[in-house]
Amino acid sequence: xxxxxxxxxxxxxxxxxxxxxxxxxxxxxxxxxxxxxxxxxxxxxxxxxxxxxxxxxxxxxxxxxxxxxxxxxxxxxxxxxxxxxxxxxxxxxxxxxxxxxxxxxxxxxxxxxxxxxxxxxxxxxxxxxxxxxxxxxxxxxxxxxxxxxxxxxxxxxxxxxxxxxxxxxxxxxxxxxxxxxxxxxxxxxxxxxxxxxxxxxxxxxxxxxxxxxxxxxxxxxxxxxxxxxxxxxxxxxxxxxxxxxxxxxxxxxxxxxxxxxxxxxxxxxxxxxxxxxxxxxxxxxxxxxxxxxxxxxxxxxxxxxxxxxxxxxxxxxxxxxxxxxxxxxxxxxxxxxx
Numbered sequence: 001x002x003x004x005x006x007x008x009x010x011x012x013x014x015x016x017x018x019x020x021x022x023x024x025x026x027x028x029x030x031x032x033x034x035x036x037x038x039x040x041x042x043x044x045x046x047x048x049x050x051x052x053x054x055x056x057x058x059x060x061x062x063x064x065x066x067x068x069x070x071x072x073x074x075x076x077x078x079x080x081x082x083x084x085x086x087x088x089x090x091x092x093x094x095x096x097x098x099x100x101x102x103x104x105x106x107x108x109x110x111x112x113x114x115x116x117x118x119x120x121x122x123x124x125x126x127x128x129x130x131x132x133x134x135x136x137x138x139x140x141x142x143x144x145x146x147x148x149x150x151x152x153x154x155x156x157x158x159x160x161x162x163x164x165x166x167x168x169x170x171x172x173x174x175x176x177x178x179x180x181x182x183x184x185x186x187x188x189x190x191x192x193x194x195x196x197x198x199x200x201x202x203x204x205x206x207x208x209x210x211x212x213x214x215x216x217x218x219x220x221x222x223x224x225x226x227x228x229x230x231x232x233x234x235x236x237x238x239x240x241x242x243x244x245x246x247x248x249x250x251x252x253x254x255x256x257x258x259x260x261x262x263x264x265x266x267x268x269x270x271x272x273x274x275x276x277x278x279x280x281x282x283x284x285x286x287x288x289x290x291x292x293x294x295x296x297x298x299x300x301x302x303x304x305x306x307x308x309x310x311x312x313x314x315x316x317x318x319x320x321x322x323x324x325x326x327x328x329x330x331x332x333x334x335x336x337x338x
Contacts, residue, residue, distance in 0.1 A: 004030065004038060016044045020078070052077045059085045066100055067159075101158035101173055106181035112293040113155050115208035118185065119215020120148075122200065127182050127189055135179025137187075138172040141219075144300065145169070148218070151296045198245040207336070209249060210289045217290065218298040225304050229311045229322070233276070234283050237262070240271035247275065253289060253332060255282045284312045284325035285332055292336075 004012075008028050015024055016039055025032040055075045059082055062071055068082040075082075109115055120139055121127075129135035141148060146169035149162050153171065163170050186200030204212050217236060224233040236257075238246060243259050250257055261273040277283050287305040290297070312322050 004028070004034070009038065009042070012038055013042065013044065020072075052081060056085050060089050060091065063089075063091045070100075099159040099161075099174070101156045101160065101175065101178075103175045103177045105156045106178055106185065109185070109204050109208060112208055112211040112295040115204055115211035116215035116218075116296050117152055117155070118182075118187070118200075118204065119212040119217075120152075120219045121182065121187055121215075122195070122197075122212075123216045123219025123221075125187075125219070127179055127187055129179060129189070134174050134176040135183075136172055136174045137178060137182055138170055139219075140168050140170040141298075143167045143169050145218075145298050148296060148298050155296060197242050198248075201245060201249055206252070209252065210336075211293060211295065213249065213286075214290045214295075214297065218301055221301070223287075223301060223304045223308065225308050225311070229280055229283070229308060232283070232308050232311070234286065234308075235260075235277060236275040238273065238275050240273060243275065250277075250286070253285060254328065255286050257282070280312050280321045280325040281328045284309055284322075285329050288329050288333075292333075 008030075011028060012024055012035060015027075019027070021035045021039070022032050024035045028035070052075060055077070059071055059075070063086055066074075068079040068086075071082045072079045105114065106118070109118060121137060124141060125137060125139040127135060127137045139149065139152070143164065143166075146162060146164075149169055149171040152158075153160065153162070156173070158171075158173060160171060160173055163172070185203045186196055188195050201209060201212070220237040222233070222235055222237070226232045236246065240259075240261070247257055247259075255277065256279070257275050257277050259273055260276055261271060277286055287309050290302070290305055291309070312325050
């Protein structure tokens with residue numbers, strides 16, 4: 001057992017109930033094992049020094065919301081005390097959960113951000129479950145778009161780290177509750193091949209469907225801005241069986257589109273292609289919809305959207321068509337506000 005001065009021993013006595021062994025060791029500039037051994041020698045336990053029973057219900061209530069470490073820090077007890085209370089209340093199997101989030105987040109799609117994230121999962125995300133494990137969902141984006149994952153983390157109060165691999169960034173959330181809620185909404189494993197998009201759309205309140213479209217676009221949409229608006233391209237990459245429900249969804253906002261099969265997607269066992277948005281009015285209304293809410297978005301695509309909209313507003317080469325686009329948007333905006 002390491003030697004300690006009387007002052008150091010007194011420090012252990014005074015702080016064993018509020019600081020961890022490692023924290024005490026850091027303060028005393030000694031090993032963690034030295035503190036632990038002296039605690040045992042002095043018969044100092046957290047429960048003997050402090051009565052934390054008033055916090056027991058709080059510990060139980062936060063079982064699936066906070067880690068034992070975070071609760072221990074809040075209350076001033078040990079992690080062992082927290083897990084002991086969990087065990088006494090038959091809360092087992094999750095006491096070692098590493099990260100927490102707002103697991104109720106997808107219970108109801110009632111905000112623009114929720115609909116946006118749902119669209120992003122439908123395009124660039126997935127849900128997955130292994131046997132005897134909790135389900136999970138994840139989103140993988142290009143490295144340059146990692147700030148969106150940071151915004152999503154903040155939105156759902158997630159502690160999970162973003163993982164980087166070559167040119168991609170991935171956020172993974174392990175939660176059976178979120179997995180189940182997403183499944184009920186219509187997101188399923190291997191969604192590229194058999195997801196019922198129409199069912200998913202029906203589960204989103206009508207006002208927030210524009211935000212779902214925005215999330216899908218940020219995941220699997222593209223925008224190319226040229227000097228002349230009519231030459232600029234706006235399109236979605238979709239499996240062929242998504243065409244009709246997605247076109248129907250766009251028509252809710254008066255936006256017309258057409259389908260181009262794309263052989264670059266031969267790696268999939270289902271036909272894939274691009275849903276192309278043509279005409280100044282259709283492009284303008286779609287992109288203005290994305291700018292209607294100050295919500296989560298991929299900033300580079302937002303900037304391109306704003307750039308193209310500004311071109312349509314000011315371009316004089318197709319003056320009549322561009323004026324029509326602005327008028328159509330004003331009419332659509334008025335309908336949305338009713």
